[in-house]
Amino acid sequence: MRAAFMTDLDAIEVRDDVGEPELDPAGALLRVEACGICGTDARTFFNGDPKAPAPWLLGHEPVGVLEHVGTHADLPPGVSPGDRVFLGSILTCGECRWCLEGFQNLCEHHLLYGYDPYPGAYAELAAVPPIATIASGRGRSSSRSSSVATAARTAASASVEIASSSPNRSLIRTAPTSTLNCSST
Numbered sequence: 286m287r288a289a290f291m292t293d294l295d296a297i298e299v300r301d302d303v304g305e306p307e308l309d310p311a312g313a314l315l316r317v318e319a320c321g322i323c324g325t326d327a328r329t330f331f332n333g334d335p336k337a338p339a340p341w342l343l344g345h346e347p348v349g350v351l352e353h354v355g356t357h358a359d360l361p362p363g364v365s366p367g368d369r370v371f372l373g374s375i376l377t378c379g380e381c382r383w384c385l386e387g388f389q390n391l392c393e394h395h396l397l398y399g400y401d402p403y404p405g406a407y408a409e410l411a412a413v414p415p416i417a418t419i420a421s422g423r424g425r426s427s428s429r430s431s432s433v434a435t436a437a438r439t440a441a442s443a444s445v446e447i448a449s450s451s452p453n454r455s456l457i458r459t460a461p462t463s464t465l466n467c468s469s470t
């Protein structure tokens with residue numbers, strides 16, 4: 286597959302012979318249609334980040350089609366394999382007290398998708414971690430959905446239903462405004 290690696294500060298290299306990501310039985314593979322570029326990407330691109338060791342795949346606001354879904358994956362209600370979805374940037378545990386109370390943006394164990402240990406989505410196929418938040422992009426174009434993912438603080442995006450999955454728990458939430466966006470990190 287084709288993917289765009291950050292190979293150094295201020296350097297991107299598009300490679301055509303990249304192996305496809307492995308399918309986690311509790312995760313999925315996304316056929317990427319669009320992926321936002323935000324300030325966090327720019328900051329990493331120009332300044333580097335220890336959680337983006339070169340060569341590294343950035344891109345944490347993707348929209349695409351769920352092409353493969355693991356046999357143990359727990360998709361949100363209303364989302365099926367083959368659907369267009371967008372991923373939330375913040376990976377939440379789904380188990381801490383904040384997650385359980387619906388404040389996933391305050392998760393005590395949150396990680397940012399697109400940073401070690403989860404490569405990002407400037408690629409034709411991207412691995413969806415089991416703890417990713419997935420929102421349906423049905424009825425939206427991929428570019429529009431990517432805009433929503435990038436600007437998820439808007440009131441419109443706050444009405445999207447998401448689910449945060451972990452191996453033990455599935456939560457259905459109306460997305461807190463910062464849950465889908467990396468701005469809180």
Ligand SMILES: [Zn+2]
Pocket residue numbers: 377378379380381382383384391392393394395
């Ligand atoms: Zn949590």
Ligand SMILES: [Zn+2]
Pocket residue numbers: 323324325326345346374466467468
């Ligand atoms: Zn971002």
